[in-house]
Amino acid sequence: MFLSYEQVVASNVVKTLADLTVPANATMAVLQADTNDVRYTMDDTTDPTQTSGMVLLTSLPAELFLIEDINRIRFVRGAGTNGNLNIHYFAARDI
DSSP: OEEEEEEEEEOSSOEEGGGSOOOTTOOEEEEEEESSOEEEEOSSSOOOOSSSSEEEOTTSOOEEEEHHHHTTOEEEEOSSSOEEEEEEEEOOOOO
16 A cells, blocks of 8 residues: 655765655555666665665666665765655555
């Protein structure tokens, strides 16, 4: 079930869970980079840089993540200018 959407600017300053508005009952999230690639880590200790970390490419489809991973995310813009990180939050329904 869809819960909410937010867009966060990925800049040269590392952002964390504190910069997100995650609904209390969210169990997963779909992330998409637009206007510039976004670098991220999810180990809760390593900050990504503009040249290191996993990459969400603007040229690829959105990616699905468990909320446990989102709770540990750290992200920054890729090389170049600021970009947007678009996030859709979902809650799994019992089947």
